[in-house]
Amino acid sequence: MAIRAYxxxxxxxxxxxxxxxxLKKLPEVKKIDIIMGPYDIIVEVEVSTYEDLSHILLNQIxxxxxxxxxxxxxxxx
Amino acid sequence: MAIRAYxxxxxxxxxxxxxxxxLKKLPEVKKIDIIMGPYDIIVEVEVSTYEDLSHILLNQIxxxxxxxxxxxxxxxx
Amino acid sequence: MAIRAYxxxxxxxxxxxxxxxxLKKLPEVKKIDIIMGPYDIIVEVEVSTYEDLSHILLNQIxxxxxxxxxxxxxxxx
Amino acid sequence: MAIRAYxxxxxxxxxxxxxxxxLKKLPEVKKIDIIMGPYDIIVEVEVSTYEDLSHILLNQIxxxxxxxxxxxxxxxx
Amino acid sequence: MAIRAYxxxxxxxxxxxxxxxxLKKLPEVKKIDIIMGPYDIIVEVEVSTYEDLSHILLNQIxxxxxxxxxxxxxxxx
Amino acid sequence: MAIRAYxxxxxxxxxxxxxxxxLKKLPEVKKIDIIMGPYDIIVEVEVSTYEDLSHILLNQIxxxxxxxxxxxxxxxx
Amino acid sequence: MAIRAYxxxxxxxxxxxxxxxxLKKLPEVKKIDIIMGPYDIIVEVEVSTYEDLSHILLNQIxxxxxxxxxxxxxxxx
Amino acid sequence: MAIRAYxxxxxxxxxxxxxxxxLKKLPEVKKIDIIMGPYDIIVEVEVSTYEDLSHILLNQIxxxxxxxxxxxxxxxx
Numbered sequence: 001m002a003i004r005a006y007x008x009x010x011x012x013x014x015x016x017x018x019x020x021x022x023l024k025k026l027p028e029v030k031k032i033d034i035i036m037g038p039y040d041i042i043v044e045v046e047v048s049t050y051e052d053l054s055h056i057l058l059n060q061i062x063x064x065x066x067x068x069x070x071x072x073x074x075x076x077x
Numbered sequence: 078m079a080i081r082a083y084x085x086x087x088x089x090x091x092x093x094x095x096x097x098x099x100l101k102k103l104p105e106v107k108k109i110d111i112i113m114g115p116y117d118i119i120v121e122v123e124v125s126t127y128e129d130l131s132h133i134l135l136n137q138i139x140x141x142x143x144x145x146x147x148x149x150x151x152x153x154x
Numbered sequence: 155m156a157i158r159a160y161x162x163x164x165x166x167x168x169x170x171x172x173x174x175x176x177l178k179k180l181p182e183v184k185k186i187d188i189i190m191g192p193y194d195i196i197v198e199v200e201v202s203t204y205e206d207l208s209h210i211l212l213n214q215i216x217x218x219x220x221x222x223x224x225x226x227x228x229x230x231x
Numbered sequence: 232m233a234i235r236a237y238x239x240x241x242x243x244x245x246x247x248x249x250x251x252x253x254l255k256k257l258p259e260v261k262k263i264d265i266i267m268g269p270y271d272i273i274v275e276v277e278v279s280t281y282e283d284l285s286h287i288l289l290n291q292i293x294x295x296x297x298x299x300x301x302x303x304x305x306x307x308x
Numbered sequence: 309m310a311i312r313a314y315x316x317x318x319x320x321x322x323x324x325x326x327x328x329x330x331l332k333k334l335p336e337v338k339k340i341d342i343i344m345g346p347y348d349i350i351v352e353v354e355v356s357t358y359e360d361l362s363h364i365l366l367n368q369i370x371x372x373x374x375x376x377x378x379x380x381x382x383x384x385x
Numbered sequence: 386m387a388i389r390a391y392x393x394x395x396x397x398x399x400x401x402x403x404x405x406x407x408l409k410k411l412p413e414v415k416k417i418d419i420i421m422g423p424y425d426i427i428v429e430v431e432v433s434t435y436e437d438l439s440h441i442l443l444n445q446i447x448x449x450x451x452x453x454x455x456x457x458x459x460x461x462x
Numbered sequence: 463m464a465i466r467a468y469x470x471x472x473x474x475x476x477x478x479x480x481x482x483x484x485l486k487k488l489p490e491v492k493k494i495d496i497i498m499g500p501y502d503i504i505v506e507v508e509v510s511t512y513e514d515l516s517h518i519l520l521n522q523i524x525x526x527x528x529x530x531x532x533x534x535x536x537x538x539x
Numbered sequence: 540m541a542i543r544a545y546x547x548x549x550x551x552x553x554x555x556x557x558x559x560x561x562l563k564k565l566p567e568v569k570k571i572d573i574i575m576g577p578y579d580i581i582v583e584v585e586v587s588t589y590e591d592l593s594h595i596l597l598n599q600i601x602x603x604x605x606x607x608x609x610x611x612x613x614x615x616x
C-alpha cells in the first residue's frame with residue numbers, strides 16, 4: 001500500500017519558482033502547487049514504504065537550499 | 078481558466094470522518110484527504126470564477142457544523 | 155492624532171456574515187472585509203485616544219458572541 | 232520495524248488529567264507527560280504498521296471528548 | 309530561589325475581565341495585564357518550587373472555566 | 386470586478402521602512418501600514434484578474450529582498 | 463497616562479544574552495526576562511505617548527541586529 | 540527530584556542530522572528523535588535543578604549554530 005503525504009513548504013523570498021524546479025526532479029513528487037496563505041508551496045508525494053518517506057524528506061527535499069521550512073502531513077489511510 | 082484552492086480544515090474532535098462525508102457532497106471538491114500534523118483534513122477545490130470560490134467557502138463549507146476552522150490557500154497560477 | 159488598528163477575527167463556523175453585521179453597527183469601524191487564509195474577517199478601526207481603543211476592544215467587539223478569537227494590530231504611526 | 236510518533240495534545244481547560252487517564256488505557260501509548268508551553272500533553276505511541284497509526288489516531292485518540300486538538304509528529308527513521 | 313513564569317492566556321470571547329478577577333484571587337499571581345495581539349491576558353507568577361509551578365497551573369489556573377488556552381513560559385534564571 | 390487582497394508581511398529586523406518604500410512603487414498597492422503584533426506590515430492590493438494577483442505576488446512583492454515572509458489573504462466578495 | 467506594552471522577542475540562536483544587554487540600554491525598557499517556550503525574551507516597556515511606542519519599536523528595538531522577530535502586545539488600560 | 544523537559548527544535552534546512560550529532564554530546568539529553576510536522580527534532584532532557592535547565596538551554600543547546608529555533612516545554616510533575 002503506497003504511503004502519501006502533503007508537504008507544506010516555505011521558501012526564501014523570491015526563490016519559490018526555483019524550488020519548484022528542484023522538486024520536479026524527484027519522481028516521488030506527484031503534484032506541486034504554488035499557493036497563497038502562510039505557505040509558499042504544497043507538494044504531494046507518494047512512496048512505497050514509511051522508510052522511503054523518511055528518506056525523501058531527510059536526504060532529498062531537505063537538501064534544496066532555498067527552502068526555509070518544511071511541514072510534512074502524512075495522509076491517514 | 079479554472080481557479081483551484083487547497084483548504085486546510087480543523088474539525089471538532091472525533092468528527093473528522095463525518096466532515097469528510099459532508100465535503101464529498103460538494104461537486105467543486107475534487108480531492109479530500111485526512112492528514113496528520115496541525116490540520117485534520119486537506120481538500121482541493123476547483124471552481125470557474127473567483128466569486129464561486131467565495132461562494133463555496135461562505136455558503137457551503139462554512140455551513141458544515143463540525144468544522145472548527147478553515148484556512149483557504151488559493152493556487153497561484 | 156487618530157489611532158488606527160487592524161483587528162484579525164476568527165468567527166465560529168458559519169457565523170462570519172452575522173459577525174460582519176454586528177461590526178457594522180460600531181461607528182469606529184471604518185472598513186470590514188471577509189478574507190481567506192487563517193483569519194475570517196479583517197476590520198480597520200479608528201479612534202481618538204488609546205483608551206478608546208481599549209474600550210472598543212473590551213466592551214464592544216469582545217461582546218459579539220459568535221467571535222472565537224480577535225488579534226489587534228495597532229498601526230505604528 | 233515499529234513506527235513511532237509523538238502526539239501533541241491540547242485539552243479543554245481543566246481536563247488535562249482526565250485526558251491522561253483515558254490515554255493510559257491505550258496499549259500503543261508508551262509514554263505520557265503533561266507539559267508547559269503551547270501544548271498540554273505529549274504522548275509517545277508505537278505501532279506495528281502505518282495503518283495502525285491511522286487507526287489509533289482516528290478511532291481511539293480522536294474519541295477522547297475532552298481533547299480540543301491533536302498534532303501528530305511521526306518519527307523519521 | 310523563587311521560580312517565576314509568564315502565562316499567556318486566551319479567554320472565551322467577552323470573558324477577559326471575569327478571568328482577571330479569578331486570577332487576582334491567587335496569591336502566586338504577582339501581575340496581570342489585559343493585552344492586544346494574539347493573547348488576551350499576560351500573568352506573571354512567582355512560586356518557591358518547581359512543583360508549586362505545576363500545582364498552580366494544573367489545579368488552579370486550569371480550573372478557571374472561561375479560559376480557552378494557557379501557554380506557560382518559565383523564566384530562565 | 387476587481388480582486389482585492391491583504392498581504393501580511395514580516396521583514397528582516399530593521400528593514401520595515403525600506404520595504405515600505407519598495408512597496409510604494411507598485412501601482413496595485415492601494416494602502417500600506419506598519420503594524421504591531423506578529424506581522425510588521427499590512428498591505429492592501431487591488432488587481433483586475435486572478436492572474437494579476439498571482440503575478441504581483443510572485444514577480445514583484447516576492448522580489449523585495451528584505452522581506453522574510455508574506456501571507457496573502459484574498460478578500461471574499 | 464503612560465502606555466505600557468510587552469514585546470515578545472525571538473533572537474538568532476545563541477544571541478539571547480547579547481540582545482538582553484542591548485535592550486538594557488533603553489530607558490523605556492522597565493523589565494527584561496529570558497523565557498522558555500516559543501519566545502526567547504519578554505520585555506516590558508513604558509512610554510508617555512502612542513508615538514513614543516512607535517518610535518521605540520521602529521527606531522530602537524528593530525535596530526538590534528541579533529533579533530529575528532518581535533511581537534508587540536500593547537496593554538489595554 | 541529530577542526536572543524533565545521536551546525541546547522542539549527547528550534546524551536550518553539540510554542540517555537536521557548534523558544538529559542531532561551535536562545534541563548527542565550532551566549528557567543531559569536522554570532521547571532524540573527526528574520528526575515530521577512543524578518541528579524537525581524533539582529532544583528529552585533531564586536535569587537536577589531548575590538552574591541546570593536554564594544552563595543547558597542558554598549555554599549549550601543555543602550554541603549549536605545550525606539551529607533556527609528552540610521551544611522548551613518543561614514537564615509538569
